[in-house]
Amino acid sequence: MSGFGIYVHWPFCAAKCPYCDFNSHVRSQIDETGWVDAIGRELAHVAALQGERRPEVEAIFFGGGTPSLMRGASVAATLDAISKYWTLDPDVEITLESNPASADAARFRGYKAAGVNRLSLGIQALNDPDLKMLGRLHNTAEAKSAIRMALSTFERTSFDLIYARPEQAVEDWKAELREAIAFGTEHLSLYQLTIEPATPFATLARTGALKIPDDDRAVALYEATQEVSEAAGLPAYEISNHARAGAQSRHNLIYWRYGDYAGVGPGAHGRLVLDGKRVATACERLPERWREMVLRDGFGFAQTPISDEEAAREHLLMNLRLTEGLDISAYKARWNIALDDARIDSLAQDGLLEREGVVIRATPNGRLVLNSVIAALAA
Numbered sequence: 001m002s003g004f005g006i007y008v009h010w011p012f013c014a015a016k017c018p019y020c021d022f023n024s025h026v027r028s029q030i031d032e033t034g035w036v037d038a039i040g041r042e043l044a045h046v047a048a049l050q051g052e053r054r055p056e057v058e059a060i061f062f063g064g065g066t067p068s069l070m071r072g073a074s075v076a077a078t079l080d081a082i083s084k085y086w087t088l089d090p091d092v093e094i095t096l097e098s099n100p101a102s103a104d105a106a107r108f109r110g111y112k113a114a115g116v117n118r119l120s121l122g123i124q125a126l127n128d129p130d131l132k133m134l135g136r137l138h139n140t141a142e143a144k145s146a147i148r149m150a151l152s153t154f155e156r157t158s159f160d161l162i163y164a165r166p167e168q169a170v171e172d173w174k175a176e177l178r179e180a181i182a183f184g185t186e187h188l189s190l191y192q193l194t195i196e197p198a199t200p201f202a203t204l205a206r207t208g209a210l211k212i213p214d215d216d217r218a219v220a221l222y223e224a225t226q227e228v229s230e231a232a233g234l235p236a237y238e239i240s241n242h243a244r245a246g247a248q249s250r251h252n253l254i255y256w257r258y259g260d261y262a263g264v265g266p267g268a269h270g271r272l273v274l275d276g277k278r279v280a281t282a283c284e285r286l287p288e289r290w291r292e293m294v295l296r297d298g299f300g301f302a303q304t305p306i307s308d309e310e311a312a313r314e315h316l317l318m319n320l321r322l323t324e325g326l327d328i329s330a331y332k333a334r335w336n337i338a339l340d341d342a343r344i345d346s347l348a349q350d351g352l353l354e355r356e357g358v359v360i361r362a363t364p365n366g367r368l369v370l371n372s373v374i375a376a377l378a379a
Helices: 032-050 072-085 105-114 128-133 140-153 170-181 200-207 215-231 250-256 287-297 308-319 328-335 341-349 364-368 370-378
Strands: 004-010 057-064 088-098 118-124 156-163 187-192 236-238 241-243 260-264 269-274 277-283 301-305 353-356 359-362
Touching: 004 032, 004 250, 032 072, 032 260, 032 269, 032 287, 057 072, 057 250, 072 088, 072 105, 088 250, 105 140, 118 140, 128 140, 140 156, 156 170, 170 187, 170 215, 187 215, 215 236, 215 364, 250 260, 250 308, 260 277, 308 328, 308 370, 341 353, 341 370, 364 370
Parallel strands: 004 057, 004 260, 057 088, 088 118, 118 156, 156 187
Antiparallel strands: 187 241, 236 241, 260 269, 269 277, 277 301, 353 359
């Protein structure tokens, strides 16, 4: 078993960032109590599907959207609903995403009182020109204030930065990353800027108005990220996530170790074992339509069966993102599928994979072309 988590999606934002393709929506008014009630109804339905022998919850994650637009009472009500239907691990990790623009001390104290013990801040940059370019509502001073506020309030704090921004120099990024690390958070999520279809950035890139670093510069920025974070004691434990020893996100590890998780709220996805069979769940993306479905049926998601072959490929894809690698013996026992030794040896000879007993893991060079490595293993 690789654990069980619950993901709660709060789809509302104060503004839509031009690079974002997440299921986020801007609304002038929100019936927060009604939305929280709908989330509670969907949680009840998932619990009923799992039956009496429900797994213990190891991690809960409030994502979005902007969950920090929720009141503390709304977070508490959602956590009460979860604890009504499931047993929580005594050390359950409860994470809430927050944007600096909606951060204030009273709000943070409300989340902590509700049960949140880990805050993840969407900082994205530590200079005003890049924050403006990324469409963020906060400035650098507000970002730094939010980090300090989070560190003084919560047991655990993480924040996100986006790199490989237009015209970003390697040395500038190293300096910014060192400044970020100096705050002393136990975890950082460091993402390369990607141009997602159907976003304003995609339109700008297509017209030449936005130019992100070419492949060589992107690789140099990635390698600089590894160099600086490792030297500071925050090595990558996954492609884009870095942590001090023992501070890895438990919720993220459930995903990447291919555990089970329930996803509730508009656009949320889940992976569950129901009646001994693995299924994917996908909630309706449009918030109002999702809510109508929940009020009518008790849930707003579709279920799709996953074959063992599909599950094995997903497991491989997720697990090899982790620096801990994949136990190929446990993989075979779980799916009755053996990876080809000749392919493993070939990838190892090419310097893309390393093997230690029954564990295989991508090398630093392999992580740069991970999709190709996985495709070769799964062929």
